[in-house]
Amino acid sequence: MKIFKFGGASVKDAEGIKNVAVVLETEHFSKCLIVVSAMGKTTNALEKVVQNYFEKKDYETEVEKIKENHLEITSELFSENHPVLSEIAVFFDDINSFLRRNKSPNYNFVYDQVVGCGEMISSKILSEYLNDIQFKNNWIDARDYIKTDSQYREGLVNWEETEKNIKTLNNSECFVTQGFIGSDPNNFTVTLGREGSDYSAAIFAYCLDADHLTIWKDVPGVMTGDPRKFENVQLLSGISYEEAIEMAYYGASIIHPKTLQPLKQKNIPFFVKSFLNPKEAGTKVSVSDQNEYVESYILKENQILIYVSTRDFSFIAEEHLSLIFSELAKNKIKISLMQNSAISLALCVEDKYNNINLLNSELLKFFDIEIIKDVSLFTIRNADTSKLENFYANRKILLEQISQKTLQMVTN
Template identity: 30%
Template sequence: MKVLKFGGSSLANAACFERVSEIILTNAEAASIATVVSAPQGITNDLVALTQHLNSSLIQNSKDCDLAETSDVESTLRTIERKLSDILANIIARNKALDKNSLCAELENLIVRLNQLTKGAQLLSHCPESTSAQILSTGEKFSVAMLNGFLSAKAESVSLIDPEKFLTTDARSAEPVADLKQSKRLFKAHYSGLQSLAIMPGFFGVKPNGETTTLGRNGSDYSAAVLAVCLDAQACEIWTDVDGVYNADPRLVNQVQLIEQMSYHEAMELSYFGAKVLHPKTISPLAQSDIPCWIKNTHSPQAAGTLISNSSNGAESVKAISNLSDVAMINVSGPGMKGMVGMAARVFSTISQADISVIMISQSSAEYCISFCVPGNEADAALDCLNQAFELEIKNELLEPISVRKNLAIVTLVGDRMQQQKGIAAKFFKALSQAKVNIIAIAQDSSERSISAVIRDERTDDAVRTCHQNLFIKRPSIDAILIGCGTVGKELLNQIKKQQPRLVDENIALNLVGLANSRKLLLEKNGIDLQTWETALESASQSFSLDAINQFVSDANLNNPVIIDCTSNDDIAKQYKDYLESGYHVVTANKKANTAEISYYRELREIAEQKQRRFLYETNVGAGLPVIDNLQGLLRAGDKLKQFEGILSGSLSYIFGELHKGLSLSEATLKAKELGYTEPNPAEDLSGLDVARKVLVIAREAGLELELSDIELEPVVPEELAALTDGEEFVARLPEFDEAFQQRIDQAEKDNKVLRYIACIENDCCKVSIQAVDTSHPLYSVAEGENALALHTLYYQPKPYVIRGYGAGAAVTAAGLFGDMLRTLSWDLEH
């Protein structure tokens, strides 16, 4: 026989009752079925409110108060009657074959009995515990009557099981525990001849003296477990409104994963520390009798669910993360604690006598302090009983005043295999640190099945999400914040959009969460829509600032934030230090930071190393060519740069190539501008300053401590033209220089040479100039927007190490930035 238990959400309305009856009948085709039911959703809450109103009215002395509370009792009674009547009416309306008279009579009997119990308590001026239990079990009895009507209408013979005849508990009232041996004996005595279908109301049983008692939180689940033990059932199925047990609370985490199978121990740890779908009391009797338990979804019966049994599947070291809120921590400390035998026993004996549950214990190694957690609503009672028990010790200063800290939560990792895996605790605490969550106390059981951390309750959401991301989501992520929406920035956005399918296939999450231009800042923790980013940015009301980004990253709890600078802005470059110190990777095409003062250059690298952040700038030289990466690789391998020659400007490479096709300097420049190879103001290209910055980056990477002013620079055009800040004016005036420049072209061609704009490093000095080179020179054939670099090193001589490829245009620069962004993943995964 199998036991099926259906919770309140599975019995919320007429359609739910129909669905449950179908599930029962489908299962009955393969095995005998005993069904345990809860009250319809919300009904138990109303019944609890009724008992509370009863108790309030009976302890009041004021006549006015009595009248007010009596009104509340009557109102609540009418609410309960209306809700149950509405469910019955809908059931009858939808199912004409049901025995309407019988069902109506059942409801009438329940309402009459509920009124009798209420009136009796009012006449006694006392609501006994057994009376309260009978009131609270009304909902379950209604569910049994309705379900019996459905099954009987299918010509099925149904046995009704009364838990008051066998389900015996201990004498405790708060969380009573079933006496399994006695319950099993009584069950066999009363129910030896059950039909193939049986129904039992959950949530209540009887004390040893025969009084009705409720079974506490998740009492119906516990009823089902006890019934399964009494029946020696082959399985117990808990049917609810979710597909099974998840590895985190789905209300806090979007990407929760269903746990297909877990052990009894894992289930008990998980439920003890806050998993709502389970309760440790439910699992314990099933574990003792080795009865497998399934958690299944009433609204999706075909879903596989979660199996809880004697074994756990898979290789996961951590099975789930749970969170328990509204916790208080009691601290008992003082010199009298150290070395005094029996102090811990006295503390917990006092708490036990007050019937207070201890959730977690942590003790200092010096024995100076014992800290333990209790439910938040029991904190004051715990403090009172401890102050009474240790009054003398506190008075004589053997103990410090006992303190309580409220509004806490416990976050717990659970998994049978955690003891077999090194570093789980380190990953757990690192994740909490990443979420900027302070740990108040920690505890780990001797079996190493669980690791718990006490934190502030208000930080629970951040803690759970970050721990889940770090420990369960096997998908490295990049949270990109892009600054600059010009030509390169737009191209990078296009590439991100195009590459998303490939990234998904490679299990990489690249989320554009921030976008800024010179005026506005757009932030979206779930990712900016790459189809409508321009409209969204234009509608943004926030302006760009590091404070705004920091607040956003903190609130959104981003794991791997990366700032991508697509500008050439000095002010942005000067903030890299702040970005790195705040925990961002920095990816940049902006050369201003790497060519600022040498002290700032060094400081950026020191901070990046200290904060374990990436500072990546491959596109500072050669656009998308792997110049910096190759140079750094050579230097790490012990090589040394002896001499360098290179064409480092894609725009000037194109212009100088066109010169030898018959175009004048102004014509070649205008053509390059129209193709998008130059800056909007070509003076920035022809001044040569951009090339000077690039060769300075290479020199500094090679270990030369040079400033930009140390570069010997020959501009392509006279300084008068190079200094023009208006692009249109520059283009208009450039033809004035064509004739003079043509003379250099003619002379070079006469000598069978071509002009190239070359940057050189030799004898620890840097020079940028126009050179005439012949066919033997490695840079002779470089044109049409190509970059080329010849590295003469200890390892590469007399033939240099040459890197060559296109270095002009937004596409290659954006591709270089894209590659640098992906390099931030390796750091995140390694650490």
């Protein structure tokens, strides 16, 4: 079985939906499972609904805007009386109904119940369109198959139960399902982390022992740098699982960090290809070392630099590190780069949940803290260290680290 994943950019409008069919035709549509993200910027729009709900603002108008946008797309794909239109309306009614009767103050719980609807709607539209043009498929609810704990917005997969569920699927048929979502033991929706649709596709690929997984993007494949941020980048035609994992760890946005480990465990080839030019080869991630040592560039923006130092000039010891890491974990703040000296610790972190002020107030009880917001982390993989002056040019370096031909710099 083949696994295909289509992101939000590939299904952002009616033409995008139609193009998915073109892509599938080039891939000989049969015995496959398609994982689809929410359409375009729907996830962002649904996040605003949740924000308005908690700020006691008008969220129903925002829901109506999203509904109208989807109905406009469906009007270009289906007849006026097509059954899918009423199904879509039910999804939006469910969002309003849930928010009206919800009693939970847990932001992350409410977030998952609302934002996860984006994938439900897009997958239903795609499935119905493909069936209408004779690409026969079965729409399935990913929440019936991917089971997680109750860690909302960052669900941990129960692999034993998930694999048992997914293996019930008939490998000789085609399916359309959702990325990004699973469900907890109480059958509430749990999302797998922002951009988690790639991970969903890898979960299905692993459990179905897939022939390969292809993720369709609006770029030719994995590049040596984001072409929107770096000049003279080139396509990496083939890289190893290990190199791809390293690139994802350092922040390469083209690959979700959790995606690769399940594929590597079963040696399932992973392709990144362009839905705009589906016949081009793209990038193959496998046991290859074809482009293993090509210099590549990764930029992580909207980072925060934290300097932690002891007040009595004592060493940063194990008990200090334990306390600091515990607070980071509690506030779901992820470390992008860490460097310590005898009496201080420098951390470049990512604060997806806006908890930096909570962290700061806790650490100030024990340490002196300096925080610099809106910094960038620039990483060069396989860096040519003989040309370091080129990397430093026109940059204000706040922190740097070099290890095994990987150069990292925090700049502002």
